[in-house]
Amino acid sequence: MRRIRSRGGGPAFAAPASLVALVATVGVVVGVGGLIAGCREAPHHYNGSLVDPPFALPDIRGTNWDGTPFSLADVNGKLVIVFFGYTNCPDVCPMTLARLQALHARLGERAGEVGVVLVSVDPDRDSPSRLGEFVRGFDEEFYGVHLSREALAAVGSQWGIMVSQGKPEADADGWYGVDHTAALYVLGPERALRLRFPQEMSVDEMLPDLQALLAALPPGPG
């Protein structure tokens, strides 16, 4: 009220009044701008390779460790991480599962939104029950999937997964290795490829990527 009245008080009062208006206008513009900027988060920089738009991949159909039929569509979780490995692998495979176990734990209450699937590249030696003992040693929620040789060959060529074919020369103890692609594949709700992690990626690097993917998905059960 005082300012309105001062309007008629000559130039000495008019100048401060318009200054106040200007400052107020600038303040509102800056304030609103700041609010908008604050709402729009900086885009997440992915440590893994983001696949955008998501790339549709053929389903993986086999047998889960509990003997039930497996399909990617049935996996609990909005996101699914698929890893190819085998139990006669002493180094990379258990270490990768240990990382996935830690990753799963660090997702906290969102852990249920991310399914983890080990697909065996060694159908001859990895029975579903052995796969079950193996994956559940890391996390009870993990899937351990056995495929027929034919299904594995088909998935390998469709997904671009290298699996060494034929039985290599076994050592004196009967052991032989299976060369294989050990990257991690993250699939979205439509089970299309969203993200690919190279083998050596740490939990600290993978966690924010998964959180960013989850944050971009609509809420609710998946």
Added chain:
Amino acid sequence: MPGARRRAARLAALWALALAASCGGDAPLDAAGGAASASGELRVLGAVSHPTHGAPVGVVYLRIENDGSQADRLVAVESSAAGSAQVHETVFQGDAVRMVRRAEVEIPPGARIVFEPGGLHIMLTGLDEPLRAGQAIPLRLDFERAGTLRLSVPVLANDASG
């Protein structure tokens, strides 16, 4: 969680120490809870194994330090807990992994050779029993110059949290 893991590691280390002592072994443990042993200028440190979770194969990681002025060579590994022990190396070709057997490992003077995930490791096959966290397994390393080193290697839960 890290606190609990450290406690578990310490417990496992104490367990291994007790086992080594009760067996009259001479394998002390280093600060990280891994087994250590030395012969002359050659030291083996931080030896650890992990639970097998139903897998038919086990693993041992460790590091070998050569403080001497002469090269040595790891020529054989053995464990009474396993039918066979071999030095393997994981080799990456892009995202593909394969394992290569290493018949011998050269330990140059002043070198620190690290057996770690994704690299050199000792693979145990033909395990008598699954390896479980808290137990310890005997390991024998034969070096060309330093001779035989014996360790009692603690089996510790995998830690891949970082």
